[in-house]
Amino acid sequence: MNPSFSAHIAEQAVHWLIESQSDDFDQHQALQHWLQADSEHQRAWAHIQQVNQRLRGVASPVVHATLQAPPSPARRRALKALLLVGVASAAGLGLQPHNPLPGLLADYRSPVGQRRRLTLDDGSQLHLNTRSAADVRFDGQQRRVRLQEGELLLEVVNDPRPLHLLTAQGELRLGSGRFDVRQFDGFSLVSVFSGSVSVAGQPLLAGHQARFAAGGWQAVAPLDPNRAAWVDGMLVVSQMRLGDFLAELSRYRLGQLGCSERVADLRISGSYPLADSERILAMLEVALPVRVRRFTRYWVNVEAATS
Structure with a gap:
């Protein structure tokens, strides 16, 4: 089986x-x-x-x-x-x-809707986002962190030992700095706030983000400054499709959070507190021509507002 x-x-x-x-x-x-x-x-x-x-x-x-x-x-x-x-x-x-x-x-896990902050043996800070898991293995020669699922942010301190971050796509080498890594199906998204990351000798410098897949870096782009807002308990977006926004919000709550095709392409901007997804849904009805239909606590759909 x-x-x-x-x-x-x-x-x-x-x-x-x-x-x-x-x-x-x-x-x-x-x-x-x-x-x-x-x-x-x-x-x-x-x-x-x-x-x-x-x-x-x-x-x-x-x-x-x-x-x-x-x-x-x-x-x-x-x-x-x-x-x-x-x-x-x-x-x-x-x-x-x-x-x-x-x-x-995994050594460390964060369940749905929760985040964790850990201080590693070398003094580095490891943040785990919702639905995330990671293994940590440090010894006298090297430091290794494996992202099993979800998303993490690492604030890496100076240390003579290299730090290797493993995802489903392979192995990254990190220097000191601040990095966000999220695992998707088929690729990882790496964001560099400070320092640099390399894979097979190819660097990704501070102020950039890129997909990491089997062939190395893909779709290198300027850093989204709001990528790590989740560490502070916020979801910060600018002109995001409502369908994509709700897909992101659904990571932080149990159950089914759906969206009607009629409103999926509406655009939304703002800063939203992740600790209260119900408050976010209520704010949507004020900001956009939508209504939030709650079949049960765990079955919610966002639809066009009735005239």
Whole structure:
């Protein structure tokens, strides 16, 4: 069995499995909408149900105590941890060795809607954006950081050891400076605020950003100064398509956030607080001729305002 779904979809499936145990009709409706939205969701859902069944057959007092405990926030946290470990366990679930959902087992993770700041052993600062995961390995000869999924910002200090940043596309070498790296399907986006990054001897200098793919740098462009606004808890945009804006906002909230084609090409500018996505949606109705239709808390669609 080789499940073809990403780590963050697996985490969503865990969320929905836990929510489905309630008697909330809206939650069950939202789950059905989530399942219908993408076949990847359906594959993850089928897999997490298998994980749940396997857990019930595990001869462990800790597992049994968690499954049988009365509903509470502590039980939810414990059950979520058990399910995530179960999903990611190649030995327990028969996953292929090359697909162990590494983001779920990374050294450092940030869940949906949260950000983390870490001080590394050399004094460098590592910031993780929403739905992100990274591994860190330092020794006497080198420093290595692997971005498993999502986005990170590194503030690298001077150190005689080189710092290597690995993404799905390969290996980058960073000097001291400030760098933002985001993993997409098929490429990474690298932004250099200070210092320089190189791949195979090809440098990317401060004030620039570029895609990094198998062949090296692609589409080198001037740096978007708002690229790292997320570190300060803000989403800052200038004349962005509403459809793209909502896709970006959806990274910071659970559930389905959709957009009608009639309004997708409207343009939006401004600074928006990521800690309160509901406030952002309310602001949209003031700034643009749109209405926010909430089917449930986890199923939201932005549509044209009625006349």
